[in-house]
Amino acid sequence: MDSINWHAVLFFLFAGLACGAGVAVVLCGNIVRMAFALVAALGAVAGLFFLAGADFLGALQLLVYVGGTVVLLVFGVMLTAQRPLFALPCGIGQWVAAVMTSACLLALLLQAALAVHESIGPPQPGQLPASLQPTTTQIGLALLGLRADRLHQPDPVLRKGMSGYLLPLEIASVHLLVVLIGAVFLARTKRHLSSDILQRGQQRSPTLSDNSANTPSHSGNTSSHSASTSPHIGNTRFHSTGEQSNEPVD
Amino acid sequence: MNPLTEPIGVAHYLVVGAVLMVCGLLCMFTKRNALGVLMGIELVLNAVNVNLVAFGSPWLRADAARSIALDGQLLAMFVIVLAAAEAAVALAIVLCYYNNHATVDVDKASKLKG
Amino acid sequence: MAERLTSWLDPSWHWLAYAIAGLVHAALLLTLALTAAAVSIWLERKVAARIQDRLGPTRVGGRYGWLQPLADGLKLLGKEDIIPAAADRLLFRAAPYLVYGATFCTYMVLPFASGWVALPLDSAVFLFLAIASLEVLGVILAGYASGSKYSLFGAMREAAQVVSYEIPMALCVVIPVMLAGTLSLSQIAEQQRGWLTNWLVFHNPFVFGAFFIYCACAVAHTNRAPFDLPEAESELVAGFMTEYSGFRWVVFFMAEYAAMFAVSGLGAILFLGGWNGPVPIADLLGLRYDVGPLAGLAGNLLGTVNFIFKCFLGVVCMVWLRWTLPRLRVDQVMTLCLKYFIPLATAMLAGCMLWQYAMKDGMLRSVGIGQREATGADRQDGSRSSSMALPDALSLPDNHRRHPIGRHAPPVRYMAAADVPPYQTASSDALRHVSPYALKCAEIRCFFPGYSARAKESHVLGAKTYNFIPREAYSPRRAGTCRFRWRKTWLHPVRSKITRSSALDL
Numbered sequence: 001m002d003s004i005n006w007h008a009v010l011f012f013l014f015a016g017l018a019c020g021a022g023v024a025v026v027l028c029g030n031i032v033r034m035a036f037a038l039v040a041a042l043g044a045v046a047g048l049f050f051l052a053g054a055d056f057l058g059a060l061q062l063l064v065y066v067g068g069t070v071v072l073l074v075f076g077v078m079l080t081a082q083r084p085l086f087a088l089p090c091g092i093g094q095w096v097a098a099v100m101t102s103a104c105l106l107a108l109l110l111q112a113a114l115a116v117h118e119s120i121g122p123p124q125p126g127q128l129p130a131s132l133q134p135t136t137t138q139i140g141l142a143l144l145g146l147r148a149d150r151l152h153q154p155d156p157v158l159r160k161g162m163s164g165y166l167l168p169l170e171i172a173s174v175h176l177l178v179v180l181i182g183a184v185f186l187a188r189t190k191r192h193l194s195s196d197i198l199q200r201g202q203q204r205s206p207t208l209s210d211n212s213a214n215t216p217s218h219s220g221n222t223s224s225h226s227a228s229t230s231p232h233i234g235n236t237r238f239h240s241t242g243e244q245s246n247e248p249v250d
Numbered sequence: 251m252n253p254l255t256e257p258i259g260v261a262h263y264l265v266v267g268a269v270l271m272v273c274g275l276l277c278m279f280t281k282r283n284a285l286g287v288l289m290g291i292e293l294v295l296n297a298v299n300v301n302l303v304a305f306g307s308p309w310l311r312a313d314a315a316r317s318i319a320l321d322g323q324l325l326a327m328f329v330i331v332l333a334a335a336e337a338a339v340a341l342a343i344v345l346c347y348y349n350n351h352a353t354v355d356v357d358k359a360s361k362l363k364g
Numbered sequence: 365m366a367e368r369l370t371s372w373l374d375p376s377w378h379w380l381a382y383a384i385a386g387l388v389h390a391a392l393l394l395t396l397a398l399t400a401a402a403v404s405i406w407l408e409r410k411v412a413a414r415i416q417d418r419l420g421p422t423r424v425g426g427r428y429g430w431l432q433p434l435a436d437g438l439k440l441l442g443k444e445d446i447i448p449a450a451a452d453r454l455l456f457r458a459a460p461y462l463v464y465g466a467t468f469c470t471y472m473v474l475p476f477a478s479g480w481v482a483l484p485l486d487s488a489v490f491l492f493l494a495i496a497s498l499e500v501l502g503v504i505l506a507g508y509a510s511g512s513k514y515s516l517f518g519a520m521r522e523a524a525q526v527v528s529y530e531i532p533m534a535l536c537v538v539i540p541v542m543l544a545g546t547l548s549l550s551q552i553a554e555q556q557r558g559w560l561t562n563w564l565v566f567h568n569p570f571v572f573g574a575f576f577i578y579c580a581c582a583v584a585h586t587n588r589a590p591f592d593l594p595e596a597e598s599e600l601v602a603g604f605m606t607e608y609s610g611f612r613w614v615v616f617f618m619a620e621y622a623a624m625f626a627v628s629g630l631g632a633i634l635f636l637g638g639w640n641g642p643v644p645i646a647d648l649l650g651l652r653y654d655v656g657p658l659a660g661l662a663g664n665l666l667g668t669v670n671f672i673f674k675c676f677l678g679v680v681c682m683v684w685l686r687w688t689l690p691r692l693r694v695d696q697v698m699t700l701c702l703k704y705f706i707p708l709a710t711a712m713l714a715g716c717m718l719w720q721y722a723m724k725d726g727m728l729r730s731v732g733i734g735q736r737e738a739t740g741a742d743r744q745d746g747s748r749s750s751s752m753a754l755p756d757a758l759s760l761p762d763n764h765r766r767h768p769i770g771r772h773a774p775p776v777r778y779m780a781a782a783d784v785p786p787y788q789t790a791s792s793d794a795l796r797h798v799s800p801y802a803l804k805c806a807e808i809r810c811f812f813p814g815y816s817a818r819a820k821e822s823h824v825l826g827a828k829t830y831n832f833i834p835r836e837a838y839s840p841r842r843a844g845t846c847r848f849r850w851r852k853t854w855l856h857p858v859r860s861k862i863t864r865s866s867a868l869d870l
Binding site (some may be wrong): 217 | 263300331335
Binding site (some may be wrong): 004030032033036039041043055056057058060063066067070071074075078129134135136137183 | 377380382452455485486489490491493494495497500501504505508517520524527530546547548619
């Protein structure tokens with residue numbers, strides 16, 4: 001018997017978890033369970049990144065995606081929660097159309113995935129790198145404009161792109177600033193509207209948390225976004241749009 | 251035991267990416283909760299990241315020098331950053347919508363219809 | 365460790381070597397995490413008691429009650445397992461383990477001595493922050509799954525607080541990373557080798573300020589007072605932990621203490637020199653791996669003791685803060701983070717950045733106090749540099765070459781305790797830049813400051829002071845008859861009118 005390739009065992013573990021959690025996100029009824037299935041899926045993808053030797057990227061995935069974006073989504077779920085927390089079911093017709101389209105896409109993608117050229121086929125055991133290669137400094141230098149890993153590259157085709165990723169970094173920084181300002185503006189409190197809307201909404205469907213629509217929220221900074229919520233209305237100092245609130249404080 | 255003895259290549263990661271992409275698309279198609287749709291978007295972007303990292307990994311191919319090496323990781327990094335930004339804005343829009351309509355059901359968002 | 369095991373086994377059993385190495389690392393870390401949590405629980409009760417002018421546990425486990433955590437644990441294990449009717453059962457059961465798992469996994473990247481780290485990653489700091497951010501999800505899960513409004517409110521407040529304080533914490537963590545030039549915790553601590561002046565906290569005033577901001581953010585991250593409104597008894601019963609009892613609550617409790625230990629450890633490595641003490645005893649005595657394996661082991665053990673002492677110092681400070689300061693309101697907490705800590709941390713970062721251009725060797729060394737030892741990594745042949753060494757054609761400014769360990773990192777070995785330390789120094793080179801006065805101080809045997817000071821305490825009439833403590837002075841049997849007055853130290857029982865039966869031990 002050949003020796004078990006433990007890299008493969010770990011890969012199947014993480015891949016199975018990722019795909020299973022992805023299917024669970026689709027099939028879950030409860031939105032909060034969907035959110036935590038998403039956590040499992042993103043965590044498994046981070047594990048796949050670690051297995052592929054991208055430790056910085058795996059840590060980034062955990063920090064930004066799992067610890068930031070999913071927390072943001074869960075805050076959104078809690079802020080917009082309604083009494084039936086079960087996801088509203090969609091019609092069978094939509095399910096049929098969705099499954100047919102997804103099956104076609106899955107077939108296409110699998111065919112492309114399995115038709116990978118033999119030059120990028122799986123490695124033999126003797127061809128693997130000796131140890132985990134340090135990528136952090138190289139990533140840092142590439143973001144600053146120097147591709148330190150390509151300095152000794154003999155192949156001229158692969159030597160292209162020596163200027164690194166400085167311009168995309170700057171564009172991403174400005175983009176994040178714009179997003180920060182935009183999200184803060186979009187999600188600001190609009191007190192003069194919400195109480196009427198809430199009453200109309202309550203007549204249609206009772207809400208789980210009665211003052212959830214009144215709580216302000218705004219996005220956080222750079223790569224880890226945070227939404228701060230508080231049931232106290234008293235913190236109008238840093239959220240108000242300038243108008244005084246004469247509604248009762250909860 | 252056969253699949254466990256073969257070495258893992260790029261194709262394995264691409265299959266995982268494909269499955270995640272399809273799950274994300276199914277989420278976007280079938281969820282009536284706007285936040286469910288956002289979760290589908292996150293799954294799609296993660297599938298893309300898995301593909302990028304797979305092409306850039308020296309552990310998954312026979313000729314490590316011909317992988318796109320750090321480009322894969324850097325592109326995946328930018329995708330992560332931009333996805334987080336987009337999730338923030340999308341959540342702000344959903345909250346705005348909730349403030350105005352007291353529901354996050356996307357089927358009810360039909361004011362511009364017809 | 366894995367490499368040594370694989371050299372003993374034939375290739376088809378290599379996986380066993382890696383499995384054993386992994387299990388040994390995991391067992392050691394788990395033992396440490398649980399023991400640290402238990403000792404922290406005992407410390408909390410004793411320190412809290414002393415601050416409140418009482419004794420604390422004195423019955424279980426001898427005179428100082430050091431087995432009290434065991435008694436607490438046994439009591440909690442015997443409690444009834446209650447799950448509220450409105451709770452989401454699966455998520456309710458899973459939440460404590462998610463929090464504890466995230467907290468425990470941060471121990472993977474902490475180096476306890478030179479080469480003694482479970483995961484010698486190049487991006488260790490980043491991984492620590494990433495895993496620490498996963499606790500928030502466990503907290504939200506716990507709050508939601510309890511099916512109670514108090515729990516949900518407490519969980520959302522706690523999540524908002526922790527997520528908001530990650531930002532100034534990350535900014536403060538970036539400052540020593542910037543000074544050291546690497547994200548690897550082992551190398552950051554290696555660069556602080558030597559005397560007290562090598563510690564990064566004394567490098568420039570901006571790092572000094574950043575250290576205190578980091579301490580405050582660490583306290584907020586672990587939800588300890590004065591930032592513990594989410595679990596305040598007077599407000600929300602127990603926040604997200606309201607519906608948890610018995611063993612599940614034990615897991616949350618231990619996760620909190622494990623997190624305190626871990627963030628203290630991170631602060632110790634980044635700012636306080638990690639496993640290096642104020643005096644480099646191991647180097648002066650020649651306890652290094654290049655002298656011999658046993659000497660290296662002794663030196664590393666000394667370093668581990670040093671590191672764990674610093675972690676417990678941080679824990680004691682957090683306990684001290686809890687029982688001294690009043691609680692902050694949630695809007696005060698958020699104001700502090702967004703309006704004060706983030707601008708201050710950014711200012712510290714900017715100041716430190718500019719400082720590196722002005723005085724690149726740090727405040728103390730620029731005026732000649734203390735010298736960093738010559739390291740083997742800047743040898744001419746570059747034999748210890750990795751494959752990513754920069755060619756000489758790229759002329760970087762001098763301050764980029766100041767820390768050769770960060771730039772020309774030795775190759776990282778995956779899951780191995782290094783047989784050879786990351787750099788080797790000749791002992792004469794190591795002491796070349798140390799001042800003769802410091803060497804003389806190191807030769808003095810009775811170097812402990814309390815020794816001579818205590819002999820001078822005779823200002824209290826009728827009092828006798830000793831340099832040791834005679835047994836009859838602290839025996840509880842003689843408590844009522846003791847005639848000696850002592851300077852009260854918080855580790856010894858008070859010998860006034862308190863007899864054993866009337867001691868308030870809790």
